[in-house]
Amino acid sequence: MSLSIFDLFKVGIGPSSSHTVGPMIAANRFIDNLKANQYFAQVARVKANLYGSLAMTGKGHSTDIAVMLGLLGEKVDKVNPDNVEQFIQQIQRDKQLNLAGEKRVKFDPETDLVMNFGESLKQHPNGMRLTAYDSAGIILLNDVYFSVGGGFVLSLDEISKTGETVDLGFVEPYPFNTAKELVDSAAKAGISIADLVLANEAVRPNSEDIRQRVLHLWQVMSDCIDRGCAQTGVLPGELKLRRRAHKLRAELVDHPEKSLQDPLTLMDWVNLYAMAVNEENAAGGRVVTAPTNGAAGVIPAVLAYYVKFIPNSNEDGIVKFLATAAAIGMLYKKNASISAAEVGCQGEIGVACSMAAGALCAVMGGSIYQVENAAEIGMEHNLGLTCDPIAGLVQVPCIERNTMGSMKAINAARLAIRGDGEHHVSLDSVIETMRQTGMDMQDKYKETSTGGLAVNAVAC
Ligand code: SF4
Structure with a gap:
């Protein structure tokens, strides 16, 4: 594929x-x-x-x-x-x-x-x-x-015909199906994971302006954060859930001195970015599917963290971030699933977290081995995560779950950067574990709203 x-x-x-x-x-x-x-x-x-x-x-x-x-x-x-x-x-x-x-x-x-x-x-x-x-x-x-x-x-x-080989009409210079193939191929060529994916992208039909199209994705994500921060009121649906991003942003902007007293204010900003995107998503607004809508806040939040908080961030870094994240997402799509109806929320938030973790590690200067490690950590601690949205709305637990996925991704990247790239569990193993865990999961935890929080929490 x-x-x-x-x-x-x-x-x-x-x-x-x-x-x-x-x-x-x-x-x-x-x-x-x-x-x-x-x-x-x-x-x-x-x-x-x-x-x-x-x-x-x-x-x-x-x-x-x-x-x-x-x-x-x-x-x-x-x-x-x-x-x-x-x-x-x-x-x-x-x-x-x-x-x-x-x-x-x-x-x-x-x-x-x-x-x-x-x-x-x-x-x-x-x-x-x-x-x-x-x-x-x-x-x-x-x-x-x-x-x-x-x-x-x-x-x-x-x-x-899923699984059958099809003639695509083009040949990728660095084809890969597994994380091992991806890492080995990048190591052999002496290039980054992002450069490998961009080289593959360049041979596809309609491959003009790849860089501009990738930067456009970030623009849509960034606009979504801004729109989510500006909106007030309640989200559509029977939960009548109040939007929180606007108030949180006002608190952060109105009291900048508090960030000097509390260095973890940075977490509030990342939470804000994720929440803003997922409130927009819940309201039917414009988002970037990354790699799904339920998990659409994780990658923009971690990328916004890179853009706003990491010194010397720039457009090259944004392209590298999204290309690396895409490479990791492809591994899940090829070898497991990114559908909560198939494997639960580990296939949405878990995958987004893994993608964001590897991508952040890459733009922080991580080696290809550290990037693989970060992506692996990002999924390892989401294994078994079920999908049980209350009232079938992509709101609870989904909006907060994006904040958790974002913070986990940042932590995974930091853990990997502090290591030397060597690790016990490979990304391929964790992807296969996620797939098997999803197959073992009862249907009530797979986007049917018939189990978990969806039945134990009062809807209104
Ligand atoms: S709980 Fe289900 S609907 Fe909500 S983000 Fe996770 S996978 Fe998506």
Whole structure:
């Protein structure tokens, strides 16, 4: 499997990469398929069926809204979050939608968007079926898609071919599947992990302006932190959770002298960055999927820590940080999972923490062995982390969990930097352990909101 930096980091909207970004992309693909098969002109009605975790936590994760936006032809990286409510209200009122922005068809969200609770498709816990009918009610197209985490989407055909070798039409100079291959290859070439990934990126189609596109990712992350700090009020959903980032920032800015008394104020800043991003994510705002939306605050928070607190930070460092983080994320995507519906929260916060830890270690001057060590520590202490969002909302424990993941990543980088790169547990071992732990985890801890905090904490 070959992955791009821009597969791991995508500009999207909240609150979930697997439950919002993925289903929206799937609906876009369904439209493309209708057009490619010359069915589009005949479509009179569309229907969506959601299965497994997409049904169980679909409401809280805005999967219903994502499907409708995708059918409208809206794109995850372009849709204006401020227009979403108006789009949805119009569909609910008219019981019609403007398919691909071109053609009005019947779609009543009450009956045409079906959450099949307790029913899963056998290939993956995040399944959805999209069906188009003509005016006589005859099925024109019936597509099945799987949102397999981090905004990645596979069709029924694609998921059945997972693992097969495909001709990509390009050859990476430094192909790798495991951490050992990655480290050995970088060591042999005498280059950093970031340079290795950037060299691989350069041979892919549409590889112009890689540096500018990577810096753009940081710009979107940084804008998200700023927006999250500026907003007040409560987050959407039944928890009526108050936003906290704005107040925390005001306290930090209004009392700068306190940071002289308490050096750990630095932690408050990192917590602030993570919280600001995840409050924006919970509100359906613009975020960078990194590598998922639920965990979207960890990498921006640790990168903001680098930019604002590490002396001599610069744009080269930002590119190195994100390229290193992407390399580590690719290892999880290739060998385990970044989907909480498959492996629990260790696949979201755990992976983001591991990516951020290795990346921070790299920009702090760590060797490739120390980077591998930092990434390994970042996951080792997230093993077994379950996904149990209260009321199916990406809010509790998710927002605070990003602050914890960020601090853990910084600590992991520091532990690795203080060592010499030698360590007992390899990154490959910890990734495999994470995968096995995820397979052993009961479904109730895998983004179904049927276990853990989701049943033991009162929702409102
Ligand atoms: S508990 Fe973790 S994996 Fe589950 S929705 Fe929240 S952040 Fe995502």
